[in-house]
Amino acid sequence: MFSLNNKISIRQMQALLVLDIFGAGIVMLPRKAAKYAGQDAWLAIAAATAAAVLSVYLMTSAGRLYPRDSFVNLVSGLLSKPVGKFVGVLLSAKLLFNCAIELRLFGEILRQTMLPATPFAVVCAAMIAISAYAASKGYETRARIAQILFPLIFVPFTFLFVLGLFDVDLSNLLPVFATKPDKLLTGAIHAGTAFSGLELIMIAAPFAVRPYAVRRGMIQAVVFIGIFMIFITSVTIAKFGPGEVTRQLWPILDMMDLIDLPGAFIERQEALIMSFWIISNFAIVNSGLFFSSVLLKDVTGKGSHSLYILMCMPVVFAGSCFMLDVDQADHIIELVFYTLGIGFMIILPAVLLAAAALRKAGDARGKS
Amino acid sequence: MPNASLDENIKLFEDMFIDCGDFVSRKFPVGVNKDIWMYVAYIDMLVNRDTLENQVINQLMVFSWQTPPKPEILNDDPLTALIDSGVTTADISKVYDLQAAADAILSGDTILMADRSASILVVSTKGWPSRGISPTENEVVVQGSKDAFSESFRMNTMLIRRRIKDTKLKCKQLVVGERSKSSAALMYLEDLVRPEVLNEALRRIENIDIDGILDIGYIEQLTEDDWKSPFPMAQITERPDKASASILEGRIVVVTDNSPFVMIIPATLNTFFQSSEDYYQGWQIMSFIRLLRFAAGIMAVALPGLYIAVAVYHPSMIPLLLLFKMAGARQAVPFPAIFEILLMDLAFELLREAGIRLPRPVGNAIGVVGGLIIGQSAVEAGLVSPFVLIIVALTAIAGFAIPHIKLVSGFRLTKYIILLFSSVMGLLGFWIGSLLVLIHLVSLKSYGFPYLFPFVSGDVNGYSDMKDTLFRAPLFNMKKRPIFARPNHSERIHTNRPDASVKE
Structure with missing residues (x-):
């Protein structure tokens, strides 16, 4: 029934993935997409979504080779043990780095909008502590938290943007298909950074109750988040116009602040927006801490994941304390995405599939 | 196992009840020739004396000898023979050791021992005074049965x-x-x-x-x-x-x-928001009330913290006119907002405790004195602002709207966690406190069922349990039993809704 076996349903996995992706990348997405694709930003995001679906297909195909094996065991089995351990540590480092950058950006936004006098270290320590507490409770508990938080973020967020639809200039989205393919492609590549975190699928897949249903479930989740991104980006561009959006640091936040809530029961919406931000940041940091600890536990083969969470906490804290402005942080995020991100999302699964084909290895059903 | 000698058994048995003033016993002869001795024992007021005297003692001493058992049966097993001919109540049993007999009479039964018998007869004569079936006091409903459980x-x-x-x-x-x-x-x-x-x-x-x-x-x-x-x-x-x-x-x-x-x-948490009345009245009004209860639950745990976060750290969220009024009301208050909230909230907790302990008429008076007079005086004295009074009162009322008092107790304690974080870090603290409570709630399980079911893991039962959560679906639509029932017996309504329109 509900045994404590650290197994979760596909529905829960979907909620977790969507929350893991829904981070800083989203609020900057319209700027990045519009910078290269102009009013056709939505096409660039659609192309990025298609690429993300392809990546999910590759990752889940690799995962199906040995569906019950952990990520480290899967890589170790196909590419040798040292490689498996190295890849595990590298991915763990990448996840911790993502956490630190997300926290840095979160702290910056918080300082600019809500808590100008509160030291960054306090904000950061509080977020890391609460995220670590959630991560220490295990995957089942994290999945249940995601199921509660998912509607808490997406229902009001969607409601706000639907309200925003009443005050937009749709001509800002015209003409359609006017952007050159190379610009569109560049826009798609930049928009793709919003899908950073997709590689978590490979670590999460063995936790699924029905591992063979992971592919379908994850593709659905990616398509959902893609459609959501297209919707909010289009509304933002329709409101401000592509030119204005490229000059904004956080176009989504600016858009949300301009939307009139019916009844005017809230004077300024910044604090409300920050509520979404706090929750999404919590989701990302606790996910990073959890999966890093799981990877490190698999690499060493010793101890409980809670121990590794404790070890990861100061690393994330120290990483987030590096003084970076938003542009620098964004630049580093892109750099990591184009190297490690694409490496884990596309190249590694492709290598694993090739290795399996050469060795004729893998679960019979998985291969079929 | 008792001895065959009645006197020895009586001595051993009564030794256990030395200095027990409510212990009643009697040794009496039965039989045409009064040659068989029996022994009866019970605890005063734990037994129904009518049952004992009319159906056991009277039968044994008087009526059983109008048709006495055959002497050979009487000689073999006198107790069995006496039961068959003398005890007219059906609820009897035999025990074979004195401790079990003592336990039986302490539970309100009567024991009978007889000469030459290795067993002891236990006659069910429980019948202590009770207050009977009283009306419900804590879970009062408008429509629904009025009887409540008692101490029996x-x-x-x-x-x-x-x-x-x-x-x-x-x-x-x-x-x-x-x-x-x-x-x-x-x-x-x-x-x-x-x-x-x-x-x-x-x-x-x-x-x-x-x-x-x-x-x-x-x-x-x-x-x-x-x-x-x-x-x-x-x-x-x-x-x-x-x-x-x-x-x-x-x-x-x-x-x-x-x-x-x-x-x-x-x-599960959801079951604490359900009241029996929810199913006795129409789904429309009860869905509305259910929604109201969940909102009350959120208010009971989060309202003071949210007030502190917004009023102290993010006043820009508050509409300007309201903000001016709040600032005006707080002008004369010498304490920080967190202190105001704690002062009024603890005063309310005191009033609640005093109201419970006092006799009902005095308890009502305490409510009036505490709620109206002290509250108003505190505002007039400039100790608290009227907005804080409203927040504390709303939080308390929200708690009363939840049908289960123990859940309210949980909320009463956890609201201080959120309040504490909010007072330190504003809205960020409010969310950190709320997430802390949420993480705790999702990690709870009751006999293997997630505490937040069906809001989490609802897919296990095909989301059918969601029909009885924030809203209550029409009864005919709630065909499946909740997750608690065995999966192969999940259907509870087998028929569809009867068609109300009569065709002529």
């Missing part, structure tokens, strides 16, 4: 049995408490209850090793899943209809001696 164990099981006339309704009895030897019973429908839940409940109750069980609260605390949590892991109710409805859902009701409350297991 058997009366409580009867109140459930009267509502579910099914042989599959089982009443598994246990004795709990080394010294109190309290009767406890697990009542459930054997074809609906999940065996793993039943076994686990039995295991936990059987493992209780304590000197006395004086209320169902003992069993609740000694069997709960997480003793550190302020949230209740089992439902406690005084309403037989609620208990019966739970049994029909595949859950287990635990009844115990001397408690006018019964315990329902397993329980």
